Amino acid sequence: MTKKWTFSLTAILLMILTACSGQSTTTSTTTAPNASPASTQAANATPSSVEKKLPRVAFVYIGVPGDGGWTYEHDQGRLMLEKELGIKATTVENIPEGPDAERVFEELAQKNDIIFGTSFGYMDPMYNVAQKHPKVTFLHATGYKTLPNLGTYMGREYQSAYLVGMAAGKMTKNNHMGYVGAFPIPEVIYTINAFTLGAQSVNPDIDVSVVWSNTWFDPATEKQAAISLLDKGVDVLAAYQDSPASIQAAAERKVWGIGNDSDMGRFAPETYISNPKWNWGPYYVQTVKSVMDGTWKSSSYFGSMKEGITNIAPLGKNVPADVKALVEKKKQDILNGTFEVFQGPIVDQDGKTRFEQGKKMTDEEILGTTWFVKGIKGVIPK
Known part of the structure; x- marks a missing residue:
């Protein structure tokens, strides 16, 4: 009996000492009385644990991905973007160059953060819409008109x-x-x-x-x-x-x-x-990343074969x-x-x-x- 009581007393003393030691090293967090669980988690989260909001991205195509050519390769680039960044982009197909294009870009600008226009004839429609939506980033393939929120991109085909x-x-x-x-x-x-x-x-x-x-x-x-x-x-x-x-x-x-x-x-x-063969994926990924981290600036990108944006398809079997x-x-x-x-x-x-x-x-x-x-x-x- 004496040994059992001695053991119990020792255990109690150890528990008390441990509790006191823990109080001396623990930093308390004050939470507002009516704070919701979500706001409490946000208050306790570290910057690295808060994911950045993904931008809303849209692509406007002159044709359809099934053309096996220009639009197909842009769509392959979109798929690479979605896979690498976890973004689900909006695509609008078969948009002719002209007044219809401007209407489409205007509608997309009201719902998206980044818009890619993939045909030369979209230049003026994109330029007009970009002027009205300075907070939206526009990227135009093959054009030459730019604004602070409108850049162009092309490769050395x-x-x-x-x-x-x-x-x-x-x-x-x-x-x-x-x-x-x-x-x-x-x-x-x-x-x-x-x-x-x-x-x-x-x-x-x-x-x-x-x-x-x-x-x-x-x-x-x-x-x-x-x-x-x-x-x-x-x-x-x-x-x-x-x-x-x-x-x-x-x-x-x-x-x-x-x-x-x-x-x-x-x-x-x-x-x-x-x-000649295009490879737009790396450009799309890098561009969206730069918009997300705040480093994007309007420019006229003219990528080379060395950068991988253009190449040649494998030579035919009878060459x-x-x-x-x-x-x-x-x-x-x-x-x-x-x-x-x-x-x-x-x-x-x-x-x-x-x-x-x-x-x-x-x-x-x-x-x-x-x-x-x-x-x-x-x-x-x-």
Whole structure:
């Protein structure tokens, strides 16, 4: 009995000492008498435990992701954004360039924090709406007008076009190639120029005939434009539209075809060479992150192949190995910064020297291109 009482007394003394010790090191938190559990948790939370509110993001598409080209690649970028940042973005498809676009952007601006417009013709509608909603961040693909809350973004697709042109120059037999242009705007013009310069770098006798479809996605119209060139006897056909209509038309004539925007090899596997390819995901992720952390500033982004925003699709299965090796070598030169596509001498289709030997075109000069290089047959409408 004595040992049991002694043990109990000792235990009680230890408990008292422990309690006193705990009181001396514990910091008490004062809570308002009527505070809710939620407000109490917020008061006790550390800054790192409070998640930032995710922004509301919207994308406006000129076409549909099923086009297999331009809109498809932008939508792939959206999916990457959603996966990496946990954002569920709003998408609006098939919005024509014009008054309807401005109405759509106005409606989205009332419900979203960040809006991406993915076609050149959205420029003025986005500019007008951005002026009325200074707290909303607008990003416009391929345009040139900016505001404190409106930036632009584009990639140096001409680097990819040059490489594809090299492959095309090695594949032609009669030195006559064709190109279906979308609209006569600098983005399309300098891409056709780069393609032609790439082809001429391996075969100086090449000429490129250009016709305009004045469409971004209209398979029927684009196929007719392609046929007009095929009827002239071109044996390589390239195009700058969102649909695979042109390379499908070329395949029907057993002519080499070059697509645009995304890997279009599946549409004409036997006669496919390659095409420039976009990768918008990293840009979308980084841009939204910068808006979220408050570091975003309006700018005109012009990303390069080195940054991964543009590349070339895998060369077709019937393109010879030596051609693939040649293109890969030049690609490495571009990535290493040892080769510039638009570096003189550059002569226009009228025989005028635009840039002397060794002179590089500036970004402003590239983005303002309104003339064709030597070897191109076609007119740029005013």
